[in-house]
Amino acid sequence: MSDALINGLAGAGGGIIAQLITYPLQTVNTRQQTDRDPNNAKTKIGTLEQMCQVVKHEGWGRLYGGLTPSLVGTAASQGVYYYFYQIFRNKAEGIALERRKRGLGDGSVGMFSSLVVAAMSGCTNVLLTNPIWLVVTRMQTHTKVSKKGHPSQAIRSSEDNLVAIEPPAYGTSNAIQEVFDEAGFLGFWKGVVPTLIMVSNPSIQFMLYETLLKKLRQRRAMNKNGSNGVTALEIFLLGALAKLGATVVTYPLLVVKSRLQAKQVAGTDKKHHYKGTVDAIMKIIHFEGLYGFYKGMSTKIVQSVLGAAILFMIKEELVKGARLLLSRNDSLLKARQL
Template identity: 75%
Template structure:
């Protein structure tokens, strides 16, 4: 559903960008195609709309993921009959309805948009990743062209490593925002440890820096790096190999057409 929302608005913004590009071409500006900057803007706008519409879902999901039985008040009751019967009444299972009610009771309707500011900023993650990848790839090809008589071919392994480095850089830059978002969306225990009770994004950043130091913003990043960096590296490698394969086929067909 979340990805569906993103791609729905992405297509809307993309169609608008293409229409603007065609109109500019009619006026003698550009070639009628959507440029890299416009593509990044389209992706960013789609991501922002997606965040605003789906943030309540992630608040509830985060609340359910971070819930523990210890956070529920004990509802154990002792029932004595003939001085020999003892029964314990366990609290009901914690479900979606409980999470929704809990969030609403804490902060009202705006509680479902906790952490939306850092999440909006995190939309820049793919842009940073793409920018780093293109920059590294351009430098590598330039160096390769100078050292190998104009040949700027890049191997699949090099693409894999460049994709991994780009994603690593983007993750290191934006991961603190992910931690802040998770802290804001987790249960705020009234009367509990004030160091973990946050009124908003700035309050969370200030308290984390004061009580946990800079390292607090990178808790659990090892797992995130392994998962996201590996996935991004494989994606970039497959994408470049597919592009290379398509170009080879098109060139081959063009040579056959000329020779025939």
């Protein structure tokens, strides 16, 4: 089994576990990002309170709306990303070693090369998996219970008051059909432009992570025992720190992407409709101000930092376990041949 495949499978496994743990936070955060009303009281309450309101009015299931395609997307995204990341990383290391032979550099992959490797891996991942994440966004932002007083989804009680009723069940197939009806096949790549720009998020994240990890191992190697091993807790903390820095820098792009991928509300004023990335940016600035680009950021920081830390920790442990298992199998095979 190649090292790239090991890293790809380990990344997929770590991503699925991190997704299961942090998914309710993702659902609340996506709703915060796609809320277009600057005066909406829901955007001003805490994350936990908003989660409780979703459970109260829509049930526990809505916190996990879109979980199935999200898990598929996570497995695909992490698997694709880590697979190509390792391939590009190996090539970058090979180039660095060739440069050292010619007396250029120390043979290690520098910060800029790490950034390029992460960016190339991210672009490949985005182009292949954007349709999955668009469907996930639609399912996360779909509300199970209509707003009280909405004429198209309400019935009148005996007191002639409008009472909200539940619309039909909304699943993965409904979201897919909805996207296709709106914009056809190319509709599944809505938001791909800001998402491609968002590649800078994992690029910055991995650049910071690899740099911090390299420095930590160098410092460990200088100790008396000469060991450069890193514990799971240290991987957790390095992953959290790297993700925190990347999230703060790129969050506005994430808001724009979510707005473009969410369902456009029909029959409302123009501020609810975005023709593209530039139009979305201009309307957010005009109608909501700069604050609109940072809606739900505190929730995202908690979710993404926790998720990234769990992913890195589990992924590294899975890689170690796979390599150990393969080395044992090779040893047993050689022993039998002797």
